[in-house]
Amino acid sequence: MVSGGGTNLQAVLDASTAGKLPHTEIVVVVADKADAYALERAKSVGIAAVALPKKSFPSKADFEAALIAELKSRGAELIVLAGFLTILSPAFIREYPDRILNIHPALLPAFGGGGFYGLHVHRAVLDAGEEYTGATVHYVTEVVDGGEIIAQKKVKVLKTDDEHSLQLRVMQEAEWIIYPEAIEKVCKKISEEK
Numbered sequence: 001m002v003s004g005g006g007t008n009l010q011a012v013l014d015a016s017t018a019g020k021l022p023h024t025e026i027v028v029v030v031a032d033k034a035d036a037y038a039l040e041r042a043k044s045v046g047i048a049a050v051a052l053p054k055k056s057f058p059s060k061a062d063f064e065a066a067l068i069a070e071l072k073s074r075g076a077e078l079i080v081l082a083g084f085l086t087i088l089s090p091a092f093i094r095e096y097p098d099r100i101l102n103i104h105p106a107l108l109p110a111f112g113g114g115g116f117y118g119l120h121v122h123r124a125v126l127d128a129g130e131e132y133t134g135a136t137v138h139y140v141t142e143v144v145d146g147g148e149i150i151a152q153k154k155v156k157v158l159k160t161d162d163e164h165s166l167q168l169r170v171m172q173e174a175e176w177i178i179y180p181e182a183i184e185k186v187c188k189k190i191s192e193e194k
């Protein structure tokens with residue numbers, strides 16, 4: 001599920017095309033905005049791309065019911081949040097226990113939770129004078145950024161970094177590498193449990 005540019009989605013699509021995700025099948029990409037560029041990335045490789053604009057639903061509960069209906073109709077067994085900006089309700093999360101993954105652009109539990117999203121995370125890392133930052137793949141629970149950690153990768157903070165350069169390096173050196181690997185690891189586990 002996506003909201004924006006979808007560079008993490010692209011990393012997953014590329015890994016899939018390269019045959020690196022043998023236990024993973026991408027059945028649908030769903031966006032909460034009609035103009036999310038990530039949808040174009042999915043379409044360009046023939047993957048179903050569905051926009052469910054949050055604003056077009058009378059309530060969050062209606063929006064989430066539509067999401068669940070879409071995911072169930074596609075047979076999705078794992079939900080991967082890749083820059084999905086809606087915070088899912090506890091009721092939604094309870095529908096998919098241990099079946100929702102997220103990637104966060106910091107070394108959780110540091111720089112996570114409410115308010116830590118996008119460039120704010122990298123600004124906070126720079127302000128704290130950290131020597132290292134990185135990315136974390138984790139299960140989604142009702143605690144924002146608080147679920148069990150699946151994978152982490154460190155990235156060195158450079159003296160010359162601003163939040164934009166740091167965001168890009170965290171993506172290139174950590175997010176785009178660990179997310180496809182972690183998704184495959186979880187899909188392999190799900191297939192072995194069947």
Ligand code: GRF
Pocket residue numbers: 003004005006007008009082083084103104105118175
């Ligand atoms: C990434 O920084 C990711 O860590 C965060 O949202 C951003 C999504 O970027 N959860 P993109 O849409 O994958 O390019």
